Amino acid sequence: MSSSSLICELARQFYDLGWVTGTGGGLCIREGERVIIAPSGVQKERMTPEQMFTLAMDGTVLERPADPKLKPSECSSLFLTAIRLRNAGAVIHTHSMHAMLATLLFESEFVISEIEMIKGIQGMGYHDRLIVPIIENTARESELAESLQAAIEAYPETQAVLVRRHGVYVWGRDWVHAKTQTECYDYLFRAAVEMRHLGIPTDATKGASDAGISSRPAGQYARR
Numbered sequence: 259m260s261s262s263s264l265i266c267e268l269a270r271q272f273y274d275l276g277w278v279t280g281t282g283g284g285l286c287i288r289e290g291e292r293v294i295i296a297p298s299g300v301q302k303e304r305m306t307p308e309q310m311f312t313l314a315m316d317g318t319v320l321e322r323p324a325d326p327k328l329k330p331s332e333c334s335s336l337f338l339t340a341i342r343l344r345n346a347g348a349v350i351h352t353h354s355m356h357a358m359l360a361t362l363l364f365e366s367e368f369v370i371s372e373i374e375m376i377k378g379i380q381g382m383g384y385h386d387r388l389i390v391p392i393i394e395n396t397a398r399e400s401e402l403a404e405s406l407q408a409a410i411e412a413y414p415e416t417q418a419v420l421v422r423r424h425g426v427y428v429w430g431r432d433w434v435h436a437k438t439q440t441e442c443y444d445y446l447f448r449a450a451v452e453m454r455h456l457g458i459p460t461d462a463t464k465g466a467s468d469a470g471i472s473s474r475p476a477g478q479y480a481r482r
């Protein structure tokens with residue numbers, strides 16, 4: 259399957275997950291030194307392969323769709339930033355409700371520990387604290403590129419950056435890796451939101467050192 263067809267198929271799946279509704283969110287797939295990217299402002303679940311753009315690594319448009327009204331995704335510069343800095347093979351941007359709500363629970367870093375799904379993130383084990391930097395939103399998506407770059411440089415291990423009141427960018431070595439990591443992150447964002455709702459701290463390592471919480475029976479969390 260071509261990358262263009264794959265982007266359309268994945269976008270339909272992501273739409274069903276609530277990740278790319280209302281024309282928001284998107285994804286790109288790299289092919290060597292070229293990046294296949296979706297158009298801006300279209301219904302993500304109804305895109306066709308003929309609507310895709312091909313960009314060079316510096317953002318130059320190499321191939322464009324026949325429809326003159328289409329423009330490359332507003333996320334293009336952010337996608338290219340993650341590809342250049344991390345040698346990513348694919349980047350996914352979601353407006354998932356779980357990611358957006360998670361940014362309201364933390365100041366500059368999302369932190370969670372001792373949840374099985376952390377193992378799905380590259381380089382992470384069950385006993386590691388997963389940290390995801392949170393950058394502030396801007397009026398236009400394209401203006402986020404500078405702060406995204408700063409966050410990627412400041413957190414050399416991270417595979418994702420959250421954007422306050424907005425969503426998340428996740429990348430991977432190829433589209434499968436980007437997709438499965440996005441699934442794990444989304445699960446963890448949702449878990450964090452629901453844990454906070456139940457009064458359960460998301461960072462078990464911090465809780466353990468602060469108040470011996472990890473040694474308490476689970477039922478006691480709800481009374482905090």
Ligand SMILES: [Zn+2]
Nearest residue numbers: 282283399425
């Ligand atoms: Zn967005």
